[in-house]
Amino acid sequence: MIKAINGLHHVTSMASDAKENNAFFTNVLGLRRVKKTVNFDAPDVYHLYYGNELGDAGTVMTYFPFPHIAAGQAGTGEVGTTAFSVPTDSLAYWEKRLNNAAVHGIERSNLFGQERLDFSGPDGDGFALVETDGDERTPWTGNGVSEDVAIRGFHSASMRLRDEGASAELLKFMGYEVFDTSKGVSRFAMPNGNGADFIDLEILPNAQSARQGAGSVHHIAFAVEDREAQLAVRSALLDTGYEVTPVIDRDYFWAIYFRTPGGVLFEVATNEPGFVRDEDSASLGADLKLPTQHEHLRSELEKHLSPLS
C-alpha cells in the first residue's frame, strides 16, 4: 500500500470564458489567483490557478478556459462535485453571498453529519461548500471574504461511477480508509492528510457516461511531498498494473498521470517547488508567466489572450 499521498493537491477543470471564470473564483468565492499562465500543450489558452495565499497543496482549483468550448454533459466516469471546506456556521453567509451573485443550483443539505451548500459554477460545474469543524488551514482574505467564513481549501472530490469496486480498491491502495456510506455515497478519508482529505464515490449504475466540456473536471491531483515520494508512488502503481506517465515538469510541481478503472484521470503532484518559484508571494498571480519553451511567443500571446479584468 502507498503511504506517501496526503490528500488532494489540485483539481483541474475546463471553462468557456476566462474573464468570467476569474471573476467567479476571486470575487465570488474569495480565492486568490495564485498563477496566471498558459496550457503547456495549447499556449494560446490560459491556465489559471486559484487557492489560498501561496496556493498550498489541497487548496488549488485550476482552469483551462477554452473560448467557445461546448458545455460538458454530466455523467459517470468523472468528478461530479468539488467541495470546499468552510467554518462551522458560515453557510448562511455563503447562501446569501451566492444568491446575491445570481449563482445557480444553490441547495442546502446534510451529508455524513456535515452541513453543505451545493451550487453551480459559471459553466454548470458542480461545487459545494461544507462546514468543517477545526480546519486549521489559513484562508486567503484579500478578496473581501473575512477569515471567519473564508474557504480553507478543498474538503473533498466526488467521483460519479457505474460501480465502486475497482475505484474503491484503488483508493485503499493509495492510502485512503473507508469512512462511511450514506445516501448512495461511499466516503473515503485520508488519515493525517493535508485537510483536503475526502473522496466520495457516487454510484449511478444506470447513468450515461460523461461527455467532457466546459464545466467538467479534467483531472484531480493527489499530493506527495517531493519527487522522491512521487517516484515511490509511481513504482507502486506500475507494479500494480497501472499505466503511469513518466514524471512531467509542470513548473510549479512535478506530475504523473494515470487513468483509473472508473474512467477518471488521476494525477500525483509534488508539493515542491510551489507557486513562489517565479513570483514573490506579495504579487502572486499578477503577471502572465510562460513556460520556458513558450517564452518566445510572449508578445503574440499577450495580444491574443483576453484580459481577465
Ligand code: ZN
Ligand atoms: Zn493537474
